[in-house]
Amino acid sequence: MLETSKLNEGKIKRYLSEGRRFDGRDLNEFREIKIETGVSKHAEGSVRVKLGKTEVLVGVKMDVATPFPDTPNQGNLMTNAELTPLSSADFESGPPKTPAIELGRIIDRGIRESKFIDFEKLCIKEGEKVWSVFIDIYSINDDGNLLDAAGIAALIALKNTMVPKYDEEKEKAIYGEHDRKLPLAENMIPISLTVHKIGDNLLIDPLKEEEDVSEMRLTTSGFKDTIFAMQKGESGTIESERMPELLELAEKAREKVILRIKEYL
Amino acid sequence: MSERKLVIPGEIIVSEKEFLPGEWTEKRNDEIVAVRFGVAEEQDRLVRVIPISGTYQPRKGNVVIGQAVNILSSGWFIDIDTPENAFLPVSEFPRYINRGEFADVLDIGEMVVAKIINIDKRGIDLTIRAHGLGKVEDGLIIKINSNKVPRIIGKEGSMINLIKEETGCNITVGQNGVIWISGKDTEAELFAKKAIMYITENFFMEGLTEEMKRWFEEEKGK
Numbered sequence: 001m002l003e004t005s006k007l008n009e010g011k012i013k014r015y016l017s018e019g020r021r022f023d024g025r026d027l028n029e030f031r032e033i034k035i036e037t038g039v040s041k042h043a044e045g046s047v048r049v050k051l052g053k054t055e056v057l058v059g060v061k062m063d064v065a066t067p068f069p070d071t072p073n074q075g076n077l078m079t080n081a082e083l084t085p086l087s088s089a090d091f092e093s094g095p096p097k098t099p100a101i102e103l104g105r106i107i108d109r110g111i112r113e114s115k116f117i118d119f120e121k122l123c124i125k126e127g128e129k130v131w132s133v134f135i136d137i138y139s140i141n142d143d144g145n146l147l148d149a150a151g152i153a154a155l156i157a158l159k160n161t162m163v164p165k166y167d168e169e170k171e172k173a174i175y176g177e178h179d180r181k182l183p184l185a186e187n188m189i190p191i192s193l194t195v196h197k198i199g200d201n202l203l204i205d206p207l208k209e210e211e212d213v214s215e216m217r218l219t220t221s222g223f224k225d226t227i228f229a230m231q232k233g234e235s236g237t238i239e240s241e242r243m244p245e246l247l248e249l250a251e252k253a254r255e256k257v258i259l260r261i262k263e264y265l
Numbered sequence: 266m267s268e269r270k271l272v273i274p275g276e277i278i279v280s281e282k283e284f285l286p287g288e289w290t291e292k293r294n295d296e297i298v299a300v301r302f303g304v305a306e307e308q309d310r311l312v313r314v315i316p317i318s319g320t321y322q323p324r325k326g327n328v329v330i331g332q333a334v335n336i337l338s339s340g341w342f343i344d345i346d347t348p349e350n351a352f353l354p355v356s357e358f359p360r361y362i363n364r365g366e367f368a369d370v371l372d373i374g375e376m377v378v379a380k381i382i383n384i385d386k387r388g389i390d391l392t393i394r395a396h397g398l399g400k401v402e403d404g405l406i407i408k409i410n411s412n413k414v415p416r417i418i419g420k421e422g423s424m425i426n427l428i429k430e431e432t433g434c435n436i437t438v439g440q441n442g443v444i445w446i447s448g449k450d451t452e453a454e455l456f457a458k459k460a461i462m463y464i465t466e467n468f469f470m471e472g473l474t475e476e477m478k479r480w481f482e483e484e485k486g487k
Contacts, residue, residue: 005332005374005406006372006375007375007404008405008406011451015451022455
């Protein structure tokens with residue numbers, strides 16, 4: 001109900017062109033990130049991430065499954081996002097709609113394409129049994145930028161995930177007993193970061209009202225100067241001359257985010 | 266029971282016999298129980314709950330702020346945060362408007378301050394033929410829970426006048442929880458917004474107007 005009105009839209013744009021935002025941040029400044037790990041007793045890895053008033057919960061669950069025929073010696077990855085009705089007036093219960101599917105896929109692609117998880121080490125018996133990794137994302141409160149909050153949360157949850165022991169006889173997982181951490185790539189942190197375009201301004205970490213008037217967004221998942229995956233959203237466009245500026249903004253923001261979440265990685 | 270307290274549905278407010286159940290409470294055995302989430306208070310042995318959550322219940326005579334969502338041949342559909350849209354007929358406009366000029370007068374997405382003149386089975390009818398009503402021209406729109414509107418206005422408007430005085434903004438509060446702030450610049454408007462948000466977070470506090478005076482002094486000292 002009551003979308004951000006034209007009045008506020010004009011106001012946000014005018015304010016942004018002066019280089020200022022409603023909550024006093026700079027255009028390239030992230031909100032405060034608060035992290036709490038181990039929030040779920042039954043998940044193999046879990047985390048709650050707060051980005052200002054935006055809040056997401058991510059749990060990683062592992063199970064034994066058969067591999068896909070084209071990757072017989074690799075584990076599986078499934079990412080699922082649920083935008084709960086309580087977290088925003090825009091979300092309703094029922095089958096997932098486009099925003100939830102898109103959110104899940106952006107996070108999935110970022111992690112998959114960066115080769116962050118070493119899937120070959122998740123093979124139990126080639127062609128028959130592998131570990132399946134399920135990443136479940138739940139929105140608790142949406143005050144803008146769920147995308148980046150979910151990306152950060154998924155990353156930290158994976159870092160905290162323990163692989164359950166494997167029961168050779170029953171060919172099942174023994175939950176509650178762990179012997180190793182999830183095999184992850186060393187020295188690499190694929191952060192997905194979204195840059196929004198409002199008017200002629202590029203900014204990161206939008207508030208809900210800024211997100212409502214965003215004309216274009218581009219999510220890039222990357223580390224240092226490498227980009228693993230991209231997703232463009234909204235109907236607006238960006239000039240090709242401005243792409244370097246956008247990518248530089250994303251890269252610098254990624255570095256800052258990594259510094260702030262370092263102790264949880 | 267002497268002071269206000271926050272209650273949830275099913276919570277026992279008082280268990281002494283001499284009290285009477287008021288609005289949003291019910292008597293179970295000898296206990297008075299809350300049926301809505303809100304603030305419980307007692308006056309002359311009558312216990313009642315002032316709800317602080319839930320949707321806006323439209324009432325005849327309420328001044329509300331809504332957003333034009335559709336233009337028909339006879340007027341506008343206005344979203345005032347109720348289950349059904351409200352209708353603003355073109356005949357309720359203070360001046361004559363040519364057919365085809367509706368969008369120039371009030372376009373989709375624009376906001377309007379209106380008064381509810383009628384509610385029936387067909388829906389809600391609005392008017393803007395009175396002083397202070399009409400299109401929202403410039404300023405900032407914010408949305409709060411409609412149940413907190415009485416606290417924003419305060420006793421005989423004491424709270425809203427305090428905010429107006431301290432921020433120098435013009436503030437129109439719709440009973441549906443939509444607030445229009447218009448000041449000399451965006452900073453002033455954002456300051457008023459901050460004040461209103463502080464009230465909505467501390468709505469249960471007693472002597473809130475005094476607290477707000479203190480808050481303004483503190484904020485201005487910064």
